[in-house]
Amino acid sequence: MVNISKSFNNVEANKNITFCVNYGEIYALLGENGAGKSTLVNILSGVYRPDSGEIYVHGEKKRFGDPRDSINSGIGMIYQHFKLIENMTATENIILGQKLGHIINKKKLRKTIIDISEKYGFKVDPDKYIFDMSVGEKQNVEILKVLYRSADILILDEPTAVLTPQETEKLFKILLKMKEQGCAVILITHKLQEVMDISDRITILRNGEVVDTVQTSETNQKDLTAMMIGKSIDLSIERHPILEKEVILEIKNLCLVDRDGVKRLDNISFQVRSGEIFGIAGIAGSGQKELCESIQGLERRKKGQILFKGEDIARLTTREIFERGLRISFIPEDRLGMGLVPTMDIVDNVIMKDYYLQKGIFLDRQPARIRSEYIVKILNILTPGINYPVNRLSGGNIQKVLLGRELDSNPDFLITAYPTRGLDIGSSRRIYNELNRQKMKGIGILYVGEDLNVLLNLCDRIMVLSQGKVMGIVDASRMTNEKLGFMMLGGKE
Amino acid sequence: MTMLRMASRTDCSDKEAAIIRISAILLAFLFAAFFIALLGHNPLSVYSSMIEGAFGTVYRIKETIIKAIPLIITSLGISLAFKLKFWNIGAEGQIMMGAIGATFCALTLKDVPPYILLPLMGAGSIICGGIWGAIPAFFRAKFKTNETIFTLMMNYISLKFLTYLQYGPWKDPEALGFPKIQGFAQNAILPTLFGIHIGWIISLILIVIMYSFINHTKIGYEINVVGESENTARYAGINVKAIIIYTIFLSGGLCGLAGMIEVSGVDKTLSVEITHGVGYTAIITSWLSSLRAPVIAIVCILFAALVQSGTFIQMAFQIPQSAAQILQGMILFFVLGSEFFIRYKLSYIRKKKVEEL
Numbered sequence: 001m002v003n004i005s006k007s008f009n010n011v012e013a014n015k016n017i018t019f020c021v022n023y024g025e026i027y028a029l030l031g032e033n034g035a036g037k038s039t040l041v042n043i044l045s046g047v048y049r050p051d052s053g054e055i056y057v058h059g060e061k062k063r064f065g066d067p068r069d070s071i072n073s074g075i076g077m078i079y080q081h082f083k084l085i086e087n088m089t090a091t092e093n094i095i096l097g098q099k100l101g102h103i104i105n106k107k108k109l110r111k112t113i114i115d116i117s118e119k120y121g122f123k124v125d126p127d128k129y130i131f132d133m134s135v136g137e138k139q140n141v142e143i144l145k146v147l148y149r150s151a152d153i154l155i156l157d158e159p160t161a162v163l164t165p166q167e168t169e170k171l172f173k174i175l176l177k178m179k180e181q182g183c184a185v186i187l188i189t190h191k192l193q194e195v196m197d198i199s200d201r202i203t204i205l206r207n208g209e210v211v212d213t214v215q216t217s218e219t220n221q222k223d224l225t226a227m228m229i230g231k232s233i234d235l236s237i238e239r240h241p242i243l244e245k246e247v248i249l250e251i252k253n254l255c256l257v258d259r260d261g262v263k264r265l266d267n268i269s270f271q272v273r274s275g276e277i278f279g280i281a282g283i284a285g286s287g288q289k290e291l292c293e294s295i296q297g298l299e300r301r302k303k304g305q306i307l308f309k310g311e312d313i314a315r316l317t318t319r320e321i322f323e324r325g326l327r328i329s330f331i332p333e334d335r336l337g338m339g340l341v342p343t344m345d346i347v348d349n350v351i352m353k354d355y356y357l358q359k360g361i362f363l364d365r366q367p368a369r370i371r372s373e374y375i376v377k378i379l380n381i382l383t384p385g386i387n388y389p390v391n392r393l394s395g396g397n398i399q400k401v402l403l404g405r406e407l408d409s410n411p412d413f414l415i416t417a418y419p420t421r422g423l424d425i426g427s428s429r430r431i432y433n434e435l436n437r438q439k440m441k442g443i444g445i446l447y448v449g450e451d452l453n454v455l456l457n458l459c460d461r462i463m464v465l466s467q468g469k470v471m472g473i474v475d476a477s478r479m480t481n482e483k484l485g486f487m488m489l490g491g492k493e
Numbered sequence: 494m495t496m497l498r499m500a501s502r503t504d505c506s507d508k509e510a511a512i513i514r515i516s517a518i519l520l521a522f523l524f525a526a527f528f529i530a531l532l533g534h535n536p537l538s539v540y541s542s543m544i545e546g547a548f549g550t551v552y553r554i555k556e557t558i559i560k561a562i563p564l565i566i567t568s569l570g571i572s573l574a575f576k577l578k579f580w581n582i583g584a585e586g587q588i589m590m591g592a593i594g595a596t597f598c599a600l601t602l603k604d605v606p607p608y609i610l611l612p613l614m615g616a617g618s619i620i621c622g623g624i625w626g627a628i629p630a631f632f633r634a635k636f637k638t639n640e641t642i643f644t645l646m647m648n649y650i651s652l653k654f655l656t657y658l659q660y661g662p663w664k665d666p667e668a669l670g671f672p673k674i675q676g677f678a679q680n681a682i683l684p685t686l687f688g689i690h691i692g693w694i695i696s697l698i699l700i701v702i703m704y705s706f707i708n709h710t711k712i713g714y715e716i717n718v719v720g721e722s723e724n725t726a727r728y729a730g731i732n733v734k735a736i737i738i739y740t741i742f743l744s745g746g747l748c749g750l751a752g753m754i755e756v757s758g759v760d761k762t763l764s765v766e767i768t769h770g771v772g773y774t775a776i777i778t779s780w781l782s783s784l785r786a787p788v789i790a791i792v793c794i795l796f797a798a799l800v801q802s803g804t805f806i807q808m809a810f811q812i813p814q815s816a817a818q819i820l821q822g823m824i825l826f827f828v829l830g831s832e833f834f835i836r837y838k839l840s841y842i843r844k845k846k847v848e849e850l
């Protein structure tokens with residue numbers, strides 16, 4: 001790939017990216033969330049077209065109009081979220097979309113698939129249905145699918161994110177086999193350990209640009225982190241001292257195993273004081289969402305203790321917590337999908353949390369109207385009126401409606417997940433100021449963030465999560481970007 | 494070369510949506526006109542005599558309203574389920590079960606005065622229809638089963654059950670072996686007001702109740718939240734599973750009540766033809782009225798008029814009644830098709846631009 005650039009609405013996702021991959025090597029693309037990895041991969045697999053730049057495969061210049069062109073040049077893409085049809089067998093999924101003529105020679109097909117499996121050391125039963133398979137097996141089918149299409153350049157997007165350690169090990173064995181057979185493997189990841197273990201060369205991306213390309217044997221995890229994260233920036237967000245010292249929330253040995261048997265939270269313990277902004281840092285999917293939903297009472301599968309003002313709320317539902325007078329406000333990551341009802345107006349969204357406390361069967365919207373007017377005024381929400389559906393507001397204003405509702409209930413504790421995601425600098429700053437104001441009122445705040453600079457500037461302490469485990473709880477004022485990033489990627493303090 | 498570009502839209506206002514739907518109906522009439530012309534009749538005179546057939550005389554107006562009553566009540570029930578995005582196709586079966594419940598009361602309590610028996614029949618029909626709806630709702634809430642298939646299959650079960658009753662235990666011994674259920678005694682028949690059984694008053698009351706239930710009660714609000722976004726409902730602490738089961742019980746209960754009104758007010762007995770397909774037609778009417786109670790009344794009367802006038806043009810023009818059914822089919826086809834234009838925006842783009850993209 002030479003000088004690839006791509007922008008979306010004036011945001012440059014990729015700036016003059018150049019790299020080359022040789023056959024018979026495992027090559028890693030390393031970068032934070034939003035570094036431009038996905039865009040790059042989508043260009044390679046023909047989903048996006050680059051604004052400028054050229055792609056060469058086998059020394060031949062290629063133009064990928066759509067994914068088919070990319071597949072025909074021998075590029076095989078294995079997505080993080082599998083693209084398999086659940087109620088078909090492995091074989092059926094593998095030949096899906098292939099032009100094989102009308103008659104399918106099942107015997108021959110089976111043999112071909114088993115041959116490929118043996119060549120690379122898979123263990124896949126071609127007649128097994130996808131819904132009967134474990135995550136690792138599904139991934140194997142995905143890989144087989146692209147190999148069957150005679151791909152010799154494989155791109156794997158975060159392949160280990162969903163795997164258990166044992167499955168990861170198996171996958172790596174397969175990848176090494178492929179390398180031996182002369183395939184080029186491109187690994188996209190942010191897990192440093194894996195990159196160090198398996199790759200031959202690494203290209204580091206940051207903010208859509210190539211920082212450097214290095215030989216794995218000549219680098220170490222610390223250097224890689226520094227390149228991924230970049231220098232600390234002072235955002236000059238005020239950080240007020242903590243006024244009260246009383247512990248409002250204490251979590252003891254919180255564990256959570258999800259439906260698929262994957263450990264999402266692994267023995268998490270921490271304390272948050274009132275008047276403190278407690279940051280949670282971590283790569284996306286490290287357990288932040290599960291942690292927030294556990295505290296708020298949505299997640300029911302958890303084990304362990306959640307002490308709120310000394311009371312164990314781990315077994316209570318959202319409403320039971322609320323009825324005990326324990327006010328926890330939660331601003332979820334997915335605003336329109338979870339925090340708000342998109343097609344309803346501001347009033348109906350504002351009334352959502354406490355309408356059921358009204359007496360009788362009828363719903364009185366008058367108090368909510370007054371509150372809506374108040375929220376619109378005080379947070380300066382741009383809307384034609386309080387009876388305007390929230391999904392027609394801009395992103396920043398939607399977030400303000402949610403924030404306004406949650407703060408208006410006079411919470412003792414506030415959980416915010418990525419509250420400034422997608423907002424411009426001005427709106428973000430207003431939200432930081434609002435959080436600080438709440439902090440001064442003595443509210444405990446759990447702030448899940450992704451921008452390390454914001455975390456370092458806004459929070460008092462930061463807990464780093466990696467794959468559901470606590471990597472450390474640190475004092476934000478004595479922390480640097482590099483160290484934080486290192487911990488996020490799985491390095492111990 | 495130009496290409497069509499399809500983009501989803503969220504900005505379609507209610508007014509625009511109404512305009513799109515009404516033009517779809519007009520288009521359906523236009524296409525049906527071609528069809529009528531093909532049969533060798535003047536579409537305009539057919540259409541005008543259809544209006545006459547439905548509303549021309551007092552008797553015809555009465556007939557239209559009688560046909561509209563079960564349609565309105567069933568549509569109210571279905572729209573409640575649809576609010577939850579629970580695709581209840583089982584109104585047909587729920588009507589039958591309701592009718593069976595009401596008939597059971599009527600046949601067993603022959604000596605009870607009407608002011609006690611009729612409410613009992615109503616309650617029986619609501620409970621039977623409601624349970625018939627709550628069964629698939631329970632499985633949907635607990636095990637995420639597909640409610641469309643489930644409710645549809647429940648229709649066949651209830652139809653077979655009703656057939657069994659008619660040919661077996663409830664067969665009238667005095668009917669000389671003819672498989673029919675005994676006609677209702679006077680105490681089990683709905684009284685009339687202005688020449689129409691009081692089902693019309695019940696429907697009017699139900700429309701008002703439904704309107705305020707959806708818009709002004711706490712449960713109505715919860716139904717709206719769950720229907721729009723289950724995740725948000727969970728987040729707000731709403732018991733989503735309970736809401737699904739309760740609401741579908743109500744939905745089925747209303748359909749059941751429609752069954753009671755039919756047996757008690759119109760047929761004065763129970764038979765396998767009790768529903769007249771109302772359970773399916775009501776799916777169309779509640780969708781056409783965008784699930785709004787007051788609109789349901791209007792749409793259902795118009796639909797009943799269509800059915801009523803279908804019978805009329807059959808006699809007047811020797812056109813088969815299926816011509817009117819074709820018109821119904823066209824309306825449904827066009828309106829469902831028009832949903833596409835409510836959800837998506839189409840625009841032309843030039844080939845050159847396509848390249849740039």
